Structures are given as C-alpha cells and as structure tokens.
Amino acid sequence: MAPKIAVQGTGGSGKTTVAKELAHRHGVPHVELDALFHGPNWVETPPEEFRRRVAAATAGDGWVVDGNYDSRLGDLVLGRADTVVWLDLPLRVSLSRVTRRTVGRIRTGEELWSGNRESWRGGFFGWNSMFVWAIRSHLRHRRARGIWLARYPGLEVVRLRSAREVESYLRK
Secondary structure, three states: OOOEEEEEEOOOOOHHHHHHHHHHHHOOOEEEHHHHHEOHHHOEOOHHHHHHHHHHHOOOOOEEEEOOOHHHHOOOOOOOOOEEEEEOOOHHHHHHHHHHHHHHHHHHOOOOOOOOOOOHHHHHOOOOOHHHHHHHHHHHHHHHHHHHHOOOOOOEEEEEOOHHHHHHHHHO
16 A cells, blocks of 8 residues: 655755655655645645645545645645654754755756745745744744644654654665
C-alpha cells in the first residue's frame, strides 16, 4: 500500500526538500500546498477552491504533501494521511535556510508558483515577510503542533529535531 505522508514544519525547515525525496523514494506524487494556494501576484486562492484542489490532489492511493495549512484545510490532509513528518528544527537553522534560499531566489529571479518571484521586501521587510513569518510560525507551531497532532490517534508522527535526525530518517 502506498504511503500518504504529510510533511510539516516552519519556513526553512526543509519541507519541500524532504517531501520531494520521500515522494521519489515511494513513487508517489509530491503535492506542494504553496503551489495550490498562491495565485498570480501572490493572490490567495479562495478557500473553497483551495480545499477542492487539495482534495483532488490527495484523493489517490499515495502521496506526499508538504505545507502547513491546517487552519485553512482542517482535517483534509491529516485526516487522510497515515504519517506526518514534523520537521521541528531549531529556529536558527530555519532562519539561516530562509535567508540563503530567499537571497538565492532573488538573485536568480527564480519563479516560484504562478509567475511569482520573491523580492527583498517580501523576503525580509515588514510583518508579512518570509523572515518574520518563519519566526512567528516557528513559535506558534512549536507550541501547538503536538497538541494538534494528538487529535489523530492513528497517525504515525515522526518528529525530527535536527538536520542530523532528518538525514538519518531519509537514509532508512
């Protein structure tokens, strides 16, 4: 039976990298929630449409989803998953990765989703910047994620707290 895995963690924790690797190893689709959520010019997909897209992407026999949209999706992903990989890395690791990734994307002009590209302002300045978002989400998720995941007694939770633990998990 193909796995249904949700990979969660704060910005810069490695969700997409880990999810892509797991999807490749298991031969199942990789579903990036950010790609389903962000429309052109960073416009958010309306809630009903977002839920429809995610429901369609997770209707199959196996998949690996990366993203933290529990407040928008409710039980849609975790209610279908058999495993969640919680990337609970230290904030300093996530922030250094967010910084490197964002600077690299700005320099190369890399397209993310729907024609969107990162900018200095969107990456580092203001309350909604990626850098500030990583800090806010880290603090919020660290407190709440364990409580949230406890609502799913049949869900296998793999909590990885360091880059070394992530590497070890991926080697298995």
